[in-house]
Amino acid sequence: MSTTPRTVLITGTSSGIGLAAAVAAARAGWRTIATLRDTTRSEALRKAATEAGVDLDIRRLDVTDEASVAAAVDGVIADYGRLDAVINNAGAGHLGTLENEAVADVRTVMEVNFFGVLNVSKAALPHLRATGGRLITVTSVGGVIGQPFNEAYCAAKFAVEGYMESLAPVARTLGVSVSVVEPGAVATEFVNNLGFDLEADIDEGPYSDALRHYIDRTVERFLDGSAQTPAAAAEAVMEALTADRPAFRIQTSAWARAFVGTKLADVDGSAVQDLTAAWVD
Template structure:
C-alpha cells in the first residue's frame, strides 16, 4: 500500500485530497498546524468509512515536521508521496506590508515547502522512489496585482522544484510535480483580503484604493462567469492532484482549469508540462 503525507488538510484542497486518496486505498497521513481543527476531517472520514491518520505538522516549525516524518517512518519505513499543499493567500500592496507580514508570507508559502522537502528526501533517496507534489498557483507563473508577495513565494517554489527535478529525478528516481490552480472556492481568498483590512475592518490601501477596489470587483465578475469560471472547488483541484500522483510519468507542471491554462498560455504554450525545459536544462548542465 502506498502512503502519502499531505500538509494543510484542515480545509480546502488538502481536506479533499486526504479523503480522495483514502478512498483509493492510500494510507493517508493528513497533517495540520492546529489539531483543534481536525474534527471536521475526522467526522467526514468516519462517515465515509475511511481510515486517515491525522498528525500535527506546522510547515513553519521544523521540529514538528521532523516529529511527524519520524513517526511515519517508524510505522511504514517509507514515504511514497509528499503533497506540499499548505499555504496562505495574501493580497496587499508592498508599501503597506510590514516586514513581519513579508516574513510570514514567505515562510508559509515557500520556506515551509523547503523544510518538508528536505526532511523527506533522505528516505525517498534511500528507496530510490518517491513523488513530491507541490501545489503552487497560476500566480507562480504570472504575477498579478496586489499579489506580489504571494506570487513571489510561489515563483520561488516553481524555481526550487524545477532545479531539484533537473538532477534528483534522473539520479534517484524521485519525481517532482507542480500543480497550478487558478482561484479556489474555499476561504483562501477571503483570508487573503482580510490581511488587507485595518483594525476597523476597512481596506487599508490608501492611494491604491481605487485600483484595489477595481481588482476586487473584477475578481467578483470572474467568479460569476459561468462560461469560463475562474474558481474551482477544492475537490476539483484534488482530483487533478490525484491524477498526477497516479500517472506513470508525472508531469513537471500542470494547470488545473481552462481559466488558469489561458492565463499562463503565453509562458507555457511551447512547453505545457515543462518536460522540454527540464531536458534542456539537463543537457546544458549534466
C-alpha cells in the same frame, strides 16, 4: 509482490484542496497521513473521511517549525517504515502592496509558502529516495503570473516553482519524481483567510481605486460559479500522485492551462501586463 500500502503525507488538510486530496488518496488505497498545524481544526476533515468511508491518520505538522516537521516525518517512518509521496499543500494567502505593508509581512508570507515547503521536502527526500517516491507541491497560477496586490504571495509561489523546477532533474537521477500542481480560482476557505478587511484596508491612499477594482473583479470571479471546487482541483493532485510518468507542471483546469500558457508564450511580458492591468483599471 508486496501488498504493503503506499504511504503519502499531505500538509494543510484542514480544508480545501488538502482535505479533498487526503480523502481522494485514501479512497485510491493510499495510507494517508493528513497533517495540519492545528489539530483542533480537523472536524471537517474527519467528517469528510467518515462520509467517504475512508481512514485517515491525522497528525500535527507546522511547516514553519523544523522540529514539528521532523517529528511528523520521523513518526511516519517509525510507524509505517516507508514514505512513498509527499504533497506540499499548506499555504497562506496574502493581499497587499509594497508601500502599504511592512517587509516583515512579506517575510512571513515567504516563511509559510516557500520555506515551509522546503522544510517538509528536505525532511522527506531521504525517505522518498528509498522508495522511488514522489514530491508534489501545490503552487498556484500565481506562481507563473504575477498578480496585482499579490506581490508577496506570488513571489513565494514563483520561488517554489523555480526551486522545484531546478530540483526536479536532480531528484530524478535518484528516482524521485517532482511535480507542481497549479490551481486557478478554487472555492475554498483560503480566500477567507487572507487577513484582509475590505472596508478597513481600502482607504483613501494612492492605491485605493486600483485595489477596489481588483477586489471587485476577484469577488465576482469567486461568486459567478467559475471557481473550481476543491474536489475538482484535487483531481490534478491525484494525477501527479498516480500517473505513470506525471508531468512536472500540472494545471487543475482548462482555464488555468490557458492562463499559464499566456505567460509561457509571452517573451517580452507585454501580454501579461496588458491582461493584469485590466484587473486594476
